Amino acid sequence: MFKRTAARLGAAIVGPCLAALALAAPASAAPGYFGGADRYITYPDGRVFTPHGFNAVTTLPPLHPAFLGRDDARLLADLGFTGIRFGFEPEALEPDIGNVDMEYLGKFADYDRLLGSYGIGTFMVLNQDNYSRRCPLIAGLVGDGFPDWMLTPRTTTGVLTHEQCMAAWDSFHENAPAADGVGLRDHFVRWWEIAAERFKSHRNIIGYNVVNEPRQTTPERIRTLYQQTNAAIRRIDGDHLLFLEDEPASQYSPLPLPLRRADLGAVGYSDHNYCIETLFSTFYDAPIGDEMIDRCIGLNQRQLDQVIDYVGRERFPYYLGEFSATDELREQTALVDAADRAFAPWAVYAYNAQLDGSGPQQQRFLIDEQKPASLANAKPAKVDALVVPYPMAIAGTPQRWSFDRSTRVAQLTYSTQRAGGGSFAGEPKTVVFIPRAKYPTGYSVTVRGGKVTSDPTSPWLQVAADGGASDVSVTVTPRSDGVTRTPLEVDQCGYDLAPCGERPAPPEPPKPPVPPAPKPEPRSVPRTPARARLALTLRASRSRIARGQTVALTLVARNRSSQALSNVRTCLRLPAGxxxxxxxxxxxRGAACWTTRRLAARGTASARVVVELRGTVAARRRLTVRAGVSAAGAHSASAARTLVVTAVAPRARARPRAGGR
Structure with a gap:
């Protein structure tokens, strides 16, 4: 995720990587599966697919997006979003050697089924951030990903140093043995064998993102990792696209981009486009000025231009896996528009913040994550930035797209030649999403080389090419005397325009890939059951704090349900400094998270944590301490407390002298 970009300054992307991956993803879609052609993701019928969407990655317990329910899927579908990037965490999949939690992967199967019923495709990434939950990041945050037993040599307590975490990466790449004698990289490959077996029947999954932001790579190391992993996946699942990432690099110099199709085969490529200046300013609550934003817009555009040129030459299907993570919307809007002009699918960071320990609350899409998802509960400025018209499906090869936000004029030009060559079966249609948010009073369409086949009020503008036409151009302009309906109103949602919430579920796997056998999966919507609910209070011993001073925080977790809860996880999110x-x-020692093994029905669990202001923070600055509590089978809860920074430590009130003076 974006938080690992602390290492991007001065970092180098891997060198000549990933040789001889003959067992990579298929160049064209297998029947019913998404595929790739040149630098584009494609539908099974060969049309170019450019999903818009979000990351929904959770790096705090329960390590899966328990917040995601049907109201979220309906909101996303109604706003025209067609892609979600999920991250499953190895520390939850195999917390102890040999103890594989198949129910954990089953959660993601549930989420994929839910989103798929609304035509929202998913990307599955094996997520890690700087290797381990015991590795430091920035602004007092820690990483996530690999379980403690993947640390060699084992360190039993405390947060590790940066050097220790990079040494752990070295051990991983060198396939050093774990406690069971099996190599660390071999364990990683086995995780993907388990995941591929579990998800291979899920045709709603757009692709597998093999690993999030690998570190300490060299050309030989990353080539070995991907060769071994991709070959193992292909033995089980020969249909889903595989997307590979490089180690993050600095935007301040040309990107190395060394991967070659001749070495890789037909795999996909993904990168993360963050400007370090606005990102760090958000983390450290520093001002973001116009000059910084202008500079970041230029850096983002330069990275995108380099990547688009690169994936075009190498014919890697591409998607922009992460960007933004802030409420700074001028930079975000510029990158959305630039990606759309390049026909690049994108997933903004992030839909959620409540269960993500990776940074500030500005990243979230909803105003209040404790309330149901709805348009009224979505941040209006982010809706304006992200909900835009876009060519979702193109029956040909894209040539040009533009959308002028001031005039609301959108223009698309494409060749009727199928991307990657070949011909279409039948007469597939190009589909452009027309959002009510941009065209509340309707729209008009002019087409050259084709004709409109959709209703004039539909949010899905459909165009069929004329017989013999080599190119088609479409122009959309706003009107003032009509109406634009939403996907839910016309009951056509997502990438296939099928009835909302009514797609058939993928078949269950015929047998479990590894012991223990997975339990039968629930057929209900995967939302946290209403029968259990947690509450959390957070109190501070003082409201003002100076550098070097401590504050005692008292946290009380309360089980409001009529049954006991186990493994209740409480975490503090402390501001910078x-x-x-x-x-x-x-x-x-030094940990900001702890676990209550059992919390009785209607019971409470109290904890006292002493924190210290050690950084240099301006006087009168308000620092917000946040806390969250969660448990399997229960609604999570959060609380916050604000501390005001003073120039010097507040003096204790003087006691009156004897005699009243």
Missing amino acids: VRVRTAARGAR
């Missing part, structure tokens, strides 16, 4: 001085009882 604030560190744990004394951890909660039973927690590791």
Whole structure:
């Protein structure tokens, strides 16, 4: 995720990588599966697919997006979004050697079924951030991903140093043995064998993102990792696209981009486009000025231009896996428009913030994540930035797209030649999403080389090419005397325009890939059951704090349900400059998270944590301490407390002298 970009300054993307991957993803879509042609993702029928969407990655317990329910799927579908990037965490999949939690992967199968019923495709990424939950990031945050047993040599307590975490990466790439004698990289490959077996029947999955932001790579290391992993996946699942990532690099110099199709075969490519200046300013609550934004827009555009030229030459199907992570919308809007002009699918970071320990709350799409998802609960400025017209399906090869936000004029030009060559079966239609948010009073269409086949009020503008036409151009302009309906109103949702919420579910796998056998999966909507609910209060011993001063925080988790809960996880999210001085009882030294093994029905669990302001923070600055509590089978809860920074430590009130003076 975006938070690992701390290492991007001065980092180098891998060298000549990934040789001889003959067992890579198919160049064209297998029947019913998404595929690739040249640099484009394609539908099974060969049309170019350019999904818009979000990341929904959770790096705090329960390590899957338990917040995601039918109201979220309906909101996303009604706003025209057609892609979600999920991340499953190895530390939850195999927390102890040999203890594989198939129910955990089953959660993601549920989410994919839910989103697929609304025509929202998914990307599945094996997620890690700087290797381990015990590895430091920035602004007091820690990483996630690999379980503790993947750390060699084992370190039993505390947060590791950056050098120790990079040494752990070295051990991983060198396939050093874990405690069971099996190599660390071999364990990684086995995770993907398990995931491929579980997800191979899910045709709603657009592709597998093999690993999120690998580190400590060399050309030989990354080639070996992907050769071994891709070959293992292909033995089980020969249909889904595989997307590969490089190690993050600095935007301040040309990107190396060394991967070659001749070495890789027909795989896909994904990158993350973050400007380090606005990202770090958001983390550290620093001002973001116009000059910085202008500079970042230029850097983002330069990275995108380099990548688009590169994937075009190498014919790698491409998607922009992460960007933004802030509420700075001028930069975000510029990158959305640039990606759309390049026909690049994108997934903004992020839909959620509540269960993601990766950074500031500005990244989220909803105003209040404790309330149901709805248009009224979505940030209006982000709706304006992200909900735009776009060519979702193109029956040919894209040539040009533009959307002028001031005039609301959109223009598309494409060749009727199928991308990657060949011909279409039948007469597939080009589909352009027309959002009510941009065309509330309707739209008009002018077509050259084709004809409109959709209703004039439909959010899905459909165009069929004329017989013999080599090119088609479409121009959309706003009108003032009509109406634009939404996908839910016309009951056509997502990439296939099928009835909303009514697609058939993929078949269950015939047998479990590894012991223990997975339990039968629930058929209900995968939302946290209403029978259990947690509450959390957070109190501070003082409301003002100076550098070097401590504050005692008291957290009380309350089980409001009539049944006991196990493994209740409580975590603090501390602002920049604030560190744990004394951890909660039973927690590791310096840790901001701890687990209550059992919380009785209607019971409470209290913890006291002492924190210290160690960084240099301007006086009168307000620092927000946030906390969250979660447990399997329960609604999570959160709380916050604001501390005001003073120039010097507040003095204790003087006691009156004897005699009243």
